[in-house]
Amino acid sequence: MSQYSIWVLEYSYVTKYHKSGVIYGAHNQGFVKLPYCYVLIKGNGHVAMVDIGYNNTDYGKHLADKFGVENWHSPREVLAGVGVKPEEIDTVFITHAHFDHFGNVEDFPNAKFFIQEREIAKWTWAMSLPDRLRWMMTAVDPGDIIRGLDLARQKRLTCVSGDLADALPGIDLHVAQDSHTFGSMWVTVRNDAASRTADNWVLAGDLVYVFDNIEGSGANVDVDTLYVPVGLAVGSQENLVMATEAMMKEVDYEARRVIPIHEERLSQRFPSRLMENGLLVTEICLADGETSKVAS
Amino acid sequence: MSSVSTRWSIIDSATAVHRVECQSLAQDADDGPADAALNGLDDQVVGYGLEARRAYDELKRTIGQVAGLLILAQAGGRRDAFDLPALRRAEAVQEEALDRVRRLAAPARLAAHRQRMLRAAELAGRALRALGDVAIVAGEIDLTQASNDLTRAYAVLQSTSESVFGMTMVDFRHACCTCGAMKR
Structure with missing residues (x-):
């Protein structure tokens, strides 16, 4: 029995992104396409x-002109690819407070949001620091915090302290402190609702950008594969690696069940459809009774 | 502040984020307030912009910080949020920004810009002062005044954004999702 369908929805992309930004230490190894995506669970x-x-x-023209971010489409257009309207979204899990993950709350007027309290608390602390330490404010828009405040006043924002089981039935939240960000969060979908299940899916946020963060080459140390952290951590690489281990344990070390949303090659592992707007919909799994949104 | 010292401060901060081979560095070196974008602007405008940017950054941080504290109080149930030393630092930074804006020598055509910055600084100050008068209404913390002032402060400050001077709400040059993705 599968309770939930999961789709990864591309909403924009960068065509030439330095691989070293994706894989820690991958210097001078060229470029990869970096899709910008979010995940729908239904x-x-x-x-x-x-x-x-x-x-x-707020950001589009600047990102397009200066950084080559292309083909942005609104949630209304993107969600239409799987037959959903933004007003139907009742719950949003924010993995971290970077602008490209938390920068669009007003488009979801009926959703309740979950974010780690530590993510807010430590960004707040970082903003109080002198200029020489401002690197720790990377990619956070105070406007998103303002909009978060508005959510809080509407009682639509829950600050989670640590792990939380059954945020929705069968959906668990996990914290990875001081990793990609101060309070990054990842999500487990236990699709058969059992506490110990063989049908878990992990949605990794930016703790894992691509498959190679989980199945990196281990040739240099004479192993088949090893975890290689993402290229950016406000916290430590150690914490990123240990978060990867925790995610892998959650899926009984079946790597394909950890879903990296910046992975260009998701469509090689899962059924997908290129929409007319040039963006990909990737179907991770289907709930019982749900029809495929990618089948032709 | 001279253009030379500004250029170095940008490069210094960039190297703390990007790898040596990152194309962002090449762009940073040519893309800050010391670059060609400022060619044709008179010295008074450039001087105003560089100093205004410092106040803008201070206010941006103050607003973000106070908004975060309000979230912790409202959604996190952290009634102790306002006792944090960080609040005192926010007040100090806001006062510094307000003084800086008051001292700004704005060319005539930028007088309205300076006025908006002054308004943003004053609203941020009002929000901070409102935290001292927070009431408990029906068992709930009432942050209405502080939230409203802060939201307006952000909106006014956002209206003063000017990318030529690096006055943007998010510094994308330091963002993980744009690193190395400079459009060529």
Whole structure:
């Protein structure tokens, strides 16, 4: 029995992104395409998202002109690819407070949001630091914090302290402190609702960008594969590696069940469809009774 | 502040984030307030912009910080949030920014810009002072005044954004999702 369908929805991309930004230490190894995506989880009476992208009105032109971010489409257009409207989203899990994950709350007027308290608390602390330490404010827009405040006043924001089981039935939240960010969060979908299940899916946020963060080459140390952390950590590489281990343990070390949303090659592992707007919909799994959104 | 010292401060901060081979560095070196984007602007405008940027950054941080504290109080149930030493630092930074804006010598055509910055600084100050008068209404912390002032402060400050001077709400040059993705 599968309770939930999961789709990874591309909403924009960068065509040439330095591989060293994705894989720690991969210097001078060229470029990869970096899709910007969020995740839709639907089933069990809920329509939920993991992250929500960014608001093109605020950032789009600057990102397009200066950084080559292309083909941004709104949540309304992107969600239409799987037959969902933004107003139907009832729950949003924010993996971390970077602008491209937490930058679009106003498009989801009926959703309740979850974020780690530590993510807010430590960004707040970082903003109080002198200029010489401002690197720790990387990629956070105070406007997103303001909009988070508005959510809080509407009682639509829950600050989670640590792990939380059954945020929705069968969906668990996990914290990875001081890793990619101060309070990064990842999400487990226990798709058969059992506490010990063989049908877990992990949605990794930015703790894992691509498959190679999980199945990196181990040739240099004479092993088949090893975990290689992402290229950016406000916290430590150690914490990123240990978060990867925790995610892998959650899926009984079946790497394909850890879903990296910046992975260009997701469509090689899962059924997918290129929409007319040039963006990919990737179908990770289908709930019982749900019809495929990628089948032709 | 001279353009030379500004250029070095940008490069210094960039090297703390990007790897040596990162194309962002090449762009940073040519893309800060000391670059060609400022050609044609008179010295008074450039001087104003560089100093205004410092105030903008201070206010941006103050607003973000106070908003975070309000979230912790409202959604996290952290009634102790306002006792944190960070709040005192926010007040100090806001006062510094307000003084800086008051001292700004704005060319005539930038007088309205300076006025908006002054308004943003004053609203941020009002939000901070409102935290001292937070009431408990029906068992709940009432942050209405502080939240409203802060939201307006952000909106006014956002209206003063000017990318030529690096006055942007997010410094994308330091963002993980843009590193090395400079458009060529």
